[in-house]
Amino acid sequence: MYYNGLYHLFYQYNPKGSVWGNIVWAHSVSTDLINWKALEPAIYPSKSFDINGCWSGSTTILPGNRPVIMYTGVDPQNRQVQNVAYPKNLSDPYLREWVKPDFNPVIAPESGVNASAFRDPTTAWRGVSGHWKLVIGSKRDTRGEVILYRSRDFVRWVKAKHSLHTATGTGMWECPDLYPVSLRGRLGLDTSTLGGAAVKHVLKVSLDVTRYEYYTVGTYDHIKDRYVPDGASPDGNTGLRYDYGNFYASKTFFDNKKNRRILWGWTNESDSVNDDIAKGWAGIQAIPRAVWLAGNGRQLIQWPVEELESLRSKHIVVQNKQVPSGGLLEVKGIDSSQADVEVTFQVSGLEKAEAFHPSWATDAETLCGRKRADVKGGVGPFGLHVLASANMEEKTAVFFRIFKAEHKYKVLLCHDPTRSSLRPNLYKPTFAGFVDVDIARTGKISLRTLIDHSVVESFGAGGMTCITSRVYPSLALRRDAHLFAFNNGIADVKVSTLNAWEMRRPLMNGA
Structure with missing residues (x-):
């Protein structure tokens, strides 16, 4: 949340080790979303209603500029219940201490609610009637759902007669998020904005069965308290994703400092538990992203927050360089183990594109695994x-590959880390998503990739499709890391413009 000049990040943390367990709400603060100072934990198990765990939740700003946390606690019966916590001292700019009232839990699983699948309350919004509303992730058998609750005082909550939204065969819906987006422009909206015809809503859920996140763009009927996805925005694991890689348990918030909606996602490790124990830490927050609705109204655009650019230092530029079939172009002059790279490729020879099989349309990841970077193609792989x-x-x-479908070209963005490390026994999955662009009209496509030692975050076509991977090179470390543009397709490709910046180290939790 943004509160009185500071950004507050609360996150699930084990102070006793680098494996899951002993979870508390860690707390860090920042003035710029980039440099962070760690504080003592905000919430930790201490009462009967959370003695077996303080799990995920959200913050809401109440009238009078009073923040409240709603979080999932695990009680002595191992039921998942929802609790509130308030700052002990609003005059403390850091809000270091939080108080959990004895009237918790404020929401307990009643009859018909699965007490072992009832967690992660959203930021609340206020309806025209004055009621606060929020949803909690759950499931019934294999049907995922978000259960709606209403309250006038944020203490006494009543369950709605029907779910806000539900979908069969999707399993547990974790970390739900519901928020409004404007049909015009990039500015974010306060979570309570309704806005009629000028506003759509986004519902995101993290699917426990796939460990991926999916979102839909649709309509929230605030009278009936129903959410209906648009026809072009399917539910379930064939739908849209924030990120087609290692990215989970995300949460957005409205940043009223700059009137934008910001997305935070968690990216887990891909090495072993023993490696995590040796490192002494596991899991990171990805770079915060601004999100807004694309001009086509069908999906979100995501882009790293502008504050990240304050870390840019040494800068190099490459322009108008052909990368012929089978060619490599090394980008020299910076330490590319921690870098920000923006490149625009000019594509020609689309008639050489490989044929696209319709069965690939819902499984970009498998397609990338078959046609990796070393598999020669028609137009691409290039990147x-x-x-x-x-x-x-x-x-x-990190590459694009273009296919010829029946009536249009299909553009695939892919991460292929299968040769990322000589270390044995690493998990090195390929990740991929399709990019909704008309390559035949533009003849160009852009890519931004953030490189940070073990993290690679990519944004295709200005943030239309995003992928995050964890990789663990053993040779390509620090100054021994190299950066190349490549083309393994038959058709020639040109690097129109490439800008690369070496990135300075930010202040990470005071270290």
Whole structure:
């Protein structure tokens, strides 16, 4: 949340080790979303209603500029219940201490609610009637749902007679998020904005069965308290995703400092538990992203917050360089182990594109696994080799590949880390998503990739499609990391413009 000049990040944390368990609400503060100072935990198990765990939840700003946390606690019967906590001292700019009233839990699982699948309350919004409303993730058998509750005072809550939304065969809906987006422009909206015809709503859920996140764009009827996805925005695991890689348990908030909606996502490790124990930590927050509705109204656009650019230092530019079939172009002059790279590729020879099979339309990840960066294509694969060793024994490929479907070209964005490390027994999955662009009209496509030692975050076509991977090179470390543009397709590709910046280290929790 943004409150009285500071950003507050609360996150699930184990102070006793780098594996899951002993979860508390850790607390860090920042003035710019980039440099962070760690404080003592805000919430930890201490009462009967959370003695077996303080799990995820959300903040809401109440009238009178009073923040409240709603979170899931686990009680002695191992029921998941919803509790509130308030700042002990509003005059403390850091809000270090939080008080949990004895009247908790404020929402308990009643008859018909699965007490072991009842968690992660959203930020609340206020309806025209004055009622606060929020939803909680749950499931009935294999049907995922978000259960709606209403309250006038944020203490006494009443369950709605029907779910806000539900979908069969999707399993547990974790970390739900419901928020409004404007049909015009990039500005974010306060969570309580209704707005009629000028506003759509986004419902995101984290699917426990896939460990991926899916969202729909649709209409929230605030009278009937129903959410209906648009026809082009399918429910379930064939739908849209914030990120087609290692990205889960995300949450947005409205930043009233700059009138934008910001998305935070968690990216887990891809090495072993023993590696995590040796490191002494596991899991990171991805770079915060501003989100807004694309001009086509069908999906969200995501882009790293502008404050990230304050870390840019040494800068190099490459312009109008052909990358012929089978070609490599090394980008020299910066430490590319921690870098921000923006590149625009000019594409020609679309008639050489491979045929697209309709069965691939709902499984980009499998398609990327079959047609990896080393598999020669027609138009593509072309893109970047990041965190590459000098002789290319290690490399992580971020690339586009273009296919010819029946009536249009299909553009695939792919992360291929299968050769990212010489270390044995690493989990190195390919990740991929399709990019909704008309490549035949534009003839160009852009890519921004953030590289941070073990993290690679990519934003295709200005943030239309995003992918995050965790990689663990053993050779391509710090100054031994190399950066290349490549083309493994038959058709030639040109690097129209490439800007690359070496990135300074931010203040990370005071370290």
